[in-house]
Amino acid sequence: MATTFADLEARVRGLESRTERVEEDVTAIITTVIETRDDVRWLKAAVQALLNHQGLTVDPLDQDE
Structure with a gap:
């Protein structure tokens, strides 16, 4: 099954959202x-x-302990 551009965009948005939460x-x-x-x-x-x-x-x- 081929990955569509829309699928990739959704993945990127998800990663950006996770990155923002991690930064916070x-x-x-x-x-x-x-x-x-x-x-x-x-x-x-x-x-x-x-x-x-x-x-x-x-x-x-x-x-030193």
Whole structure:
């Protein structure tokens, strides 16, 4: 069975639609990662401030783990 031009156009539209959804998903994932990274930085600073206020120290984690 021969593929018609209309069939190819429909396939291309489908692929374009999927590509758009993937781009939107990737953008949402990247945004979430950036927001989470910022939240972690804030939380680390807040915990450190609380520890300092209480005069407590915590041994740093081994970065190789």
